[in-house]
Amino acid sequence: MKNCIVLFFCILFLFCFASCSDDEGLSKTDYYNLSNLPSDDGGIHSSHLLGEANTPYGYYAYQPSGYDDDQDSMYPILIFLHGAGEKGNSLKHPEYLERILVNGPPKMIENGNWAPKYPMLVISPQCHDESWRADKMKKFVEYIIEKYKINERRIYITGLSMGGFGCFNYVGTFGDESHVTAVVPICGGGNTDQAENFKNIPVWAFHGESDATVAPSQSKSMIEAINKINPSEKAKITLYPNLGHNSWTCTYEGTGIGKENKDCDSFTTDIFTWMLKHEKKESEVN
Template sequence: MSRLTLIISTILLISGLTIKAQDLKKYDKGNYIKGKDSIYYRILFPENFNANKKYPILFFLHGRGESGQDNQKQLTHGAKLFLKDDFRKQFPAIIVFPQCAENSFWANVEFGMDAQGKRNFNFQKGGRPTKAMHALLGMIDNFMDKPFVDQKRVYVGGLSMGAMGTYELLRRKKKLFAAAFAICGGDHVANVQKYKNIPLWIFHGEKDDVVPVVLSTIISDQLKVLGKEPKLTLYPNANHNSWDAAFADPKLLPWLFSNQKQR
């Protein structure tokens, strides 16, 4: 490679990274603070947003690695999906990425280690919400008071820790959501009864060595026991980052936004 070619390639690479960074700036910064609750979030409004209209809203919950207080890392996975021109034209929606603090967790779950040194997930049946979940619930209630939010088209989705939080939100707000998706998450099987009527699409990599795939399949199986037909997509060769394949599925977002509460 010639010196000139190398320089041009470097410039193009830097320009591309800059454009991507600028795109993420389309997500406005916000926070919710009330009493002891505080949570940061990024929000993407539809193009040509009109506060006199009503829009669907999607809350997206990130994984453990994106926790913090910088109000930035939670955009690492998934944020670019909603910036695509096709999506913005076809599905004018409000997208919210809240950020979980590092000293908390979205879901009410206890951790342990098995004999092989792998993490165990002990999901709780019921129980009080974590500090992050309590703040998240307050933030969502606050959004529901906005006149531009369509109450019949409220959605939630997440990956890993965020998928665990998604299940918890579904049971704590079982009358709120029109549909949800959960990528490589898990929940206590006894909680499934509480969100059995909410359309749900579950994704997981069969080679996941962080969150075992069985944590997703038992939820799907329990829904079938309860007479429901959940959507379950397993990726035979995917490890924990099954969200890459899920986000690439062209049917995900059309399916999600096609669901609407009847009352």
């Protein structure tokens, strides 16, 4: 009987040890290794109206075809901030939420030409205030982190026009506490006094040189201010000659590659691949 008890505890110990080893292995491979993610053959793009949950924004969520709440894999996430023309209150007018689909990644998803190198969740909130507010954005991002299976080492944010300003404002306000790994603001601008908060967060800005709505100097001044504080990675800016306010379509779809001003940072790889090259260390995850 005594031998049986000893044997039982030995087996129990080995089982617990193996389980802990597996969990540790998952955290280093399946959870964070992009190559272990299942291919995306066309996922689900679902709408979530304002007021459905404790979140400050209504939003669209794209879940890749391999995404499964019951699996262990954790997905990179792209948060897309729209421009002023797509604002709307979906609590009062549910149909307004579809405005999000007219530009950027949500449009690409709807048109069937969304194909980043590795599958990503795409979350597109809808602003119903005058502009994107940093405090609401932080609450929203933390809600999304809690709700979805997200690789917190790979949280990316991009936006156009008002959304470009939103990107600069959100990361500029919260810095490392924003949870953001890398940011791509398009035809936007920000507060140069907040440059220090971009020290550990790579930035790649885009702007049309003939933009009469948002002066390209607004993007330029932000990138110059960030680079003055010697960030961990030099901030980049790509400018398109003879292009007006809509510098987002050719940036998101990659058709602007090779058409940039040769005196600025080159556009030789799509922005989603650039984002995915950046990953926080586990110790940097808030």
